[in-house]
Amino acid sequence: MSGTQDVLPIASRAVKRGRRWPDWAQHLHGSEFAWAIAFVVPYAAVLVVFALYPVLYGLWTASDPALYAELFDSDDYFDAVVTTLIYVGVGVNLDMFLALLLSGYFMRKEWWVKALLVISILPWALPAQVAFISWHWMLIYPGFIDSLSWNIFGVDGPDWFHNYWTSLGSMIIAYSWKNVPFWTLILLAGRMVIPQDLYDAAEIDGASGLRRFTHLVVPLLGNLYFVCTLLATVWMLGDFNTPEMVTSGAPDGSTDVLATMGADLLLEKGNPALGLATVVSAVPVLIPIGILLVRRLQVREVQL
Amino acid sequence: MTAVVTTAAPALRPPRRPNYRRRRQLAKAGSAALGIVLLIWWVLPVYNMVLIAIDPTGSTEFAGYIWPPAPTLDAFHTVLFEGYWYLRDFWRQFGNSAYIGAATMVLTVIISSLAGFALGRMRLSRGWIVSNAALLIYAVPAYFLIIPYFRLMHSYGLMDSLWAIVAIDVTFAAPYALLILQWYGRLIPIELDEAARIDGATPLQVYSKIYIPLMAPALAAVGTYALLVSWNEYLYQFLLLNSPGKKTVAIAIAEFFENDDSPWNLMVAAGLIYSLPPIVTFFALRRYIASGLTMGAVKG
Numbered sequence: 001m002s003g004t005q006d007v008l009p010i011a012s013r014a015v016k017r018g019r020r021w022p023d024w025a026q027h028l029h030g031s032e033f034a035w036a037i038a039f040v041v042p043y044a045a046v047l048v049v050f051a052l053y054p055v056l057y058g059l060w061t062a063s064d065p066a067l068y069a070e071l072f073d074s075d076d077y078f079d080a081v082v083t084t085l086i087y088v089g090v091g092v093n094l095d096m097f098l099a100l101l102l103s104g105y106f107m108r109k110e111w112w113v114k115a116l117l118v119i120s121i122l123p124w125a126l127p128a129q130v131a132f133i134s135w136h137w138m139l140i141y142p143g144f145i146d147s148l149s150w151n152i153f154g155v156d157g158p159d160w161f162h163n164y165w166t167s168l169g170s171m172i173i174a175y176s177w178k179n180v181p182f183w184t185l186i187l188l189a190g191r192m193v194i195p196q197d198l199y200d201a202a203e204i205d206g207a208s209g210l211r212r213f214t215h216l217v218v219p220l221l222g223n224l225y226f227v228c229t230l231l232a233t234v235w236m237l238g239d240f241n242t243p244e245m246v247t248s249g250a251p252d253g254s255t256d257v258l259a260t261m262g263a264d265l266l267l268e269k270g271n272p273a274l275g276l277a278t279v280v281s282a283v284p285v286l287i288p289i290g291i292l293l294v295r296r297l298q299v300r301e302v303q304l
Numbered sequence: 305m306t307a308v309v310t311t312a313a314p315a316l317r318p319p320r321r322p323n324y325r326r327r328r329q330l331a332k333a334g335s336a337a338l339g340i341v342l343l344i345w346w347v348l349p350v351y352n353m354v355l356i357a358i359d360p361t362g363s364t365e366f367a368g369y370i371w372p373p374a375p376t377l378d379a380f381h382t383v384l385f386e387g388y389w390y391l392r393d394f395w396r397q398f399g400n401s402a403y404i405g406a407a408t409m410v411l412t413v414i415i416s417s418l419a420g421f422a423l424g425r426m427r428l429s430r431g432w433i434v435s436n437a438a439l440l441i442y443a444v445p446a447y448f449l450i451i452p453y454f455r456l457m458h459s460y461g462l463m464d465s466l467w468a469i470v471a472i473d474v475t476f477a478a479p480y481a482l483l484i485l486q487w488y489g490r491l492i493p494i495e496l497d498e499a500a501r502i503d504g505a506t507p508l509q510v511y512s513k514i515y516i517p518l519m520a521p522a523l524a525a526v527g528t529y530a531l532l533v534s535w536n537e538y539l540y541q542f543l544l545l546n547s548p549g550k551k552t553v554a555i556a557i558a559e560f561f562e563n564d565d566s567p568w569n570l571m572v573a574a575g576l577i578y579s580l581p582p583i584v585t586f587f588a589l590r591r592y593i594a595s596g597l598t599m600g601a602v603k604g
Contacts, residue, residue: 035507036428043419050475051441054452112339125586128536130575134349144352276451290443294436
């Protein structure tokens, strides 16, 4: 930590006057080049053997057009696509917006806010399997939420998993519970980089809290917010744990998403090629996200 | 003169100011109230787990109680002393989980820091291919590769091997780790490497004596991130590990669901014990993690 603080001023000066790379690093040759290759080889090997090859293998296995014809004829697939779109579309935006608001709350100086920031990381550090089983049992009827509702208000709690919308909502809530703290931490770091002078100037100009938020924080955090939204979309699109453990598709498999449907076709229905086609069908969505990620994140920092 | 003083007196009276003190107190009260709501929100599912674990039968929550009538720690005792069928190898399973977690952590840190050094500090020509490939791979969601992995681990001879899980976890943790390390590496002036090179240090010495010590917060962050990836992963363990000696705690917990009458208090107690390593690691390293994960990621 202290090392970082020592380094920061020097680093910012280096950034201001433009990066100057030493000659030995600009034109690697001989043993330098061999060292650099040796350093990269383990990472590249993992990438090729355990990522690139499986991806190509998957695309090749799912390359039969008949699989997609079968898939597009299936109502289950259509339902899974719609559920995935709602789950990811609502979930990601809700998560990021809550994280943006919470990051503002965590800028406050009170001691309990600082203590809460530490506690808020607990959901992120808790294993997904354990956390989502707990969510399932909290929401099941009769479960803990029902018990609370009965003991405090004297009314029965809702049966979350009996209705499509409440079931889908429970998945989104449970996912938010686990992931919002992580995004809050990232956006909090972004807010801390905004110079205090700007806040002071806005206050002198008479900007209220809401105007400071809309005219200062939102424009300055916009880029970071966008990058986090892309990453959150990728993570949530591939999320298997939440739908599987919180609702298990209830009611009647209607809340299955593409990831759980693909796994179900492999593990339960013994149709791996169709399962693979299910997940490969999301590639048209993933490609633009991947390209945007590469363009926005490529080696440079996320500009505020 | 007197008249002037008399008329000027009301003008000197301080203007009415908004009641800042009251506003501050209201904001503080609002902040405290929101804090309590957030505390309940974040702790409630954990409380629910504790509630089930300390219930003698593990069915309290289904009986309308919000605190068990006769709380007991017997479930934890049973888990710790392997006193139930599904948990008869609990410590071996815990060891397997810890082995996968530690190996993932160490390998992710080593592999991504070596690559981060070569790409970010040595400016390997065409290194962008590796960086971009990593980012593209990162856009592939983990569970979209279930079926290829299932087939490929057969052909790699890694079925029922802990190393299959380690390899998968490292694959999914490494791209983000490389990204964080490359961002954070920008904070360290290249002049340090240059000075060491002029003094005759080899690239390996620059890596081990300058890069690694200065990157400590980011390395702690990516190491913990890798541990969390491996601790959160469950499906591949369930899919690829079959023999009793290779099972992990995540698989043991999943096995409870094979029977509707399973003692849920034991399952939750095992889950709570299983949750401790990542939580302890996270809180032990949280100062480093906060700066390591975020400091390099934003630039004012």
